[in-house]
Amino acid sequence: MSRAPSDSPADLEAFIARWSSGDGGQERANYALFLSELCDVLGAPRPDQASHDASTNAYTFERAVTFREPDGSTARGRIDLYKRGCFVLEAKQSRRPGSAKAVPEQGDLLASEEVEATPRGKRTAARGWDVLMMSARRQAEDYAKALPASEGWPPFLIICDVGHCFEIFADFSGQGKNYAQFPDRQGFRIFLEDLRDEKIRERLRLIWLDPHKLDPTKIAAKATRDVAERLAKVSKHLEELRDKAGRPLYDPEVVALFLMRCLFTMFAEDVELLPKGSFRDLLQKCAAAPDLFPRLVGQLWEAMDTGGFSYALERDVKKFNGYLFKNRTALALPREEIGELFEAAKADWMLISTES
Numbered sequence: 001m002s003r004a005p006s007d008s009p010a011d012l013e014a015f016i017a018r019w020s021s022g023d024g025g026q027e028r029a030n031y032a033l034f035l036s037e038l039c040d041v042l043g044a045p046r047p048d049q050a051s052h053d054a055s056t057n058a059y060t061f062e063r064a065v066t067f068r069e070p071d072g073s074t075a076r077g078r079i080d081l082y083k084r085g086c087f088v089l090e091a092k093q094s095r096r097p098g099s100a101k102a103v104p105e106q107g108d109l110l111a112s113e114e115v116e117a118t119p120r121g122k123r124t125a126a127r128g129w130d131v132l133m134m135s136a137r138r139q140a141e142d143y144a145k146a147l148p149a150s151e152g153w154p155p156f157l158i159i160c161d162v163g164h165c166f167e168i169f170a171d172f173s174g175q176g177k178n179y180a181q182f183p184d185r186q187g188f189r190i191f192l193e194d195l196r197d198e199k200i201r202e203r204l205r206l207i208w209l210d211p212h213k214l215d216p217t218k219i220a221a222k223a224t225r226d227v228a229e230r231l232a233k234v235s236k237h238l239e240e241l242r243d244k245a246g247r248p249l250y251d252p253e254v255v256a257l258f259l260m261r262c263l264f265t266m267f268a269e270d271v272e273l274l275p276k277g278s279f280r281d282l283l284q285k286c287a288a289a290p291d292l293f294p295r296l297v298g299q300l301w302e303a304m305d306t307g308g309f310s311y312a313l314e315r316d317v318k319k320f321n322g323y324l325f326k327n328r329t330a331l332a333l334p335r336e337e338i339g340e341l342f343e344a345a346k347a348d349w350m351l352i353s354t355e356s
Contacts, residue, residue, distance in 0.1 A: 015041050016192055019163040031091035032061050034162045035081055044208040058084040065146035079143045086211050087156035090140040094129050094161050133159055133167055144176055155211045165191045172215040223347050230340040231259055237337050258331050262341055270349035278313045283342040290335050297330035
């Protein structure tokens with residue numbers, strides 16, 4: 001049973017201070033305690049007590065696996081921390097300047113290339129340290145490969161430098177052939193002090209408890225579905241409007257092109273072809289005063305068509321080539337439908353699929 005994440009800054013700060021001040025040592029002596037305390041910080045359960053048959057444990061330290069060699073022989077190994085359906089974690093502990101060697105088999109390598117402290121307190125990835133972490137990643141991949149086929153490939157590999165940082169790799173395909181830096185090259189390395197960021201703690205917590213929630217394809221599918229539902233509400237409203245004779249007020253093509261202009265404008269601000277968040281803020285303003293919507297949005301689209309100053313955004317905007325904004329008509333909408341566009345604009349449009 002998982003605990004609620006610790007909401008006490010003192011607990012988190014105590015954890016960071018305790019492990020940041022360490023002077024090295026064997027990871028065998030430290031990693032289990034370090035990771036157990038990390039679980040407390042994340043609000044995740046601590047690993048289970050190992051059962052008599054160490055090859056069947058689903059969430060435990062020292063999970064036993066069997067390697068099958070090309071010549072048909074076998075060898076035994078143990079995963080530092082394993083959670084079925086979630087991750088394989090390989091722990092190391094790099095040498096800190098002036099401390100005893102932490103990883104004896106890497107001692108000669110690290111002795112000549114100690115990891116240096118940066119002004120921010122994060123040690124740089126000196127070549128020796130990089131080699132240590134890359135070697136640990138290969139070990140983690142070998143352990144994942146050695147798991148019984150019935151357990152499947154875990155979506156995450158975690159490389160842990162005890163008291164220093166984590167490197168996160170993911171493969172959601174279930175094939176184990178493409179473990180890549182997660183979420184990207186810039187963010188895959190999590191230093192101990194980064195745990196102060198609530199979003200990073202939540203990412204780690206999901207890796208422990210519900211890793212497939214982090215699958216970008218599922219996130220994209222959900223984002224696409226949510227946006228499609230909101231736009232469908234706007235479309236339905238416009239298509240149901242009638243003139244005095246009972247005829248549809250707008251041709252379906254007019255509605256479709258209007259929504260396409262809205263969609264493109266949302267995307268443009270997400271990739272910063274328009275100022276970040278500018279269209280979203282404009283929609284929020286119009287939701288409070290719906291009468292402004294046709295005039296302000298229409299004027300923005302005019303500026304996007306010709307380039308120049310947008311009074312709606314109160315700044316210059318780029319010229320967008322093509323014919324999408326030759327028709328600048330922004331159809332009048334009530335507060336609720338403008339609100340639907342506002343919520344759609346809050347989505348990460350890099351995740352939105354335009355495929356039907």
